[in-house]
Amino acid sequence: MDFAVALDGPAASGKGTLAVRLGASFDLPVLDTGKLYRAVGVTLRASGGDPRDSGAAEAVARRLRLSALSELDLDGAEAGELASQVAVHAEVRAALFTLQREFGLQPGGAILDGRDIGTVILPEAPAKLFVTASPEARALRRWRQLAARDPSLPLEVVLADIRLRDQRDSGRAAAPLKAAPDAVLLDTTDMDIEQAFDAARRIVETARDRWRS
Numbered sequence: 001m002d003f004a005v006a007l008d009g010p011a012a013s014g015k016g017t018l019a020v021r022l023g024a025s026f027d028l029p030v031l032d033t034g035k036l037y038r039a040v041g042v043t044l045r046a047s048g049g050d051p052r053d054s055g056a057a058e059a060v061a062r063r064l065r066l067s068a069l070s071e072l073d074l075d076g077a078e079a080g081e082l083a084s085q086v087a088v089h090a091e092v093r094a095a096l097f098t099l100q101r102e103f104g105l106q107p108g109g110a111i112l113d114g115r116d117i118g119t120v121i122l123p124e125a126p127a128k129l130f131v132t133a134s135p136e137a138r139a140l141r142r143w144r145q146l147a148a149r150d151p152s153l154p155l156e157v158v159l160a161d162i163r164l165r166d167q168r169d170s171g172r173a174a175a176p177l178k179a180a181p182d183a184v185l186l187d188t189t190d191m192d193i194e195q196a197f198d199a200a201r202r203i204v205e206t207a208r209d210r211w212r213s
Contacts, residue, residue: 003028003109003211005204006117009131010177011080011165012138013186018131018200022037025201026208029068031103031113033121036084038074039064039084048090051085054092061086062069065154066103076159077146077153084165087115090174097121106146115169116182127207129200130179133189135162 005022016032021092023030023156040061041050041051041183060067073079086092105111113123128164128201146153169177179185184203188196 001105001122002107002141003127003208004104004125005109005111005124005129005207006104006122006125006180006183007096007111007113007129007147007200008115008118008127008179008183009113010115010133010138011084011162013131013133014141014193015122015129015131016197017193018129018197019111021172022110022200022204026113026204028109029103029106030111030113031100033096033100033112033117035069035074035085036061036064036099037087037092038079039068039072040092040096041086042072042074042079043068043133044086044158044162046083049106051082054089057086057089058095061092063112064096064099066099076149077158080165081161084168087170088172088174091172093120115177115185116175118183119178123180126211127204128180128183129198129203130183131186131188131196135159135166138162142184163189166182 007019009015016092019030040057044051044057044060051057100121102111118125139155143155143158152211186199
């Protein structure tokens with residue numbers, strides 16, 4: 001396979017921002033796989049469906065195309081919650097598997113960020129990072145993003161949502177959130193974005209040099 005980078009980690013760990021910046025630095029296309037699940041959840045809810053209905057969620061997932069990611073409003077807490085709900089369905093994950101894997105195996109390489117890239121989607125990826133941070137640090141980051149839309153949103157509500165999503169993502173039977181055995185752990189709790197990016201860049205550069213040799 002061409003050089004691919006797998007970034008996994010919990011919600012609001014910073015992996016999405018790092019993926020975009022790494023993509024620009026290494027001239028690689030980037031896929032935020034969480035947006036696939038957000039798109040499934042948002043599309044299902046818009047049609048009146050229940051995200052807890054695995055059959056209905058699977059049907060939406062099988063029709064999903066990457067172009068939908070730029071056509072739908074996938075920002076905000078509700079989209080994130082819907083994504084977390086549909087992601088527990090093994091049928092949904094199976095339906096989105098090929099879409100993600102084909103992106104990761106494209107000629108020239110790619111960067112994917114999500115929850116199960118290094119463990120399920122691209123276990124053979126030459127570069128694997130597991131990006132994490134404390135729940136409190138992640139909640140503060142997410143709250144700052146969401147407060148632009150809803151200034152009245154309490155930080156405590158965002159922290160509770162982060163903890164719930166962590167529990168749901170780590171405890172699901174289908175592709176639970178966990179670090180691949182050979183992934184490099186990057187804890188960004190006490191890092192600003194520049195420090196985190198510099199650390200991630202060095203990890204990827206080391207993996208690329210090893211892959212080339």
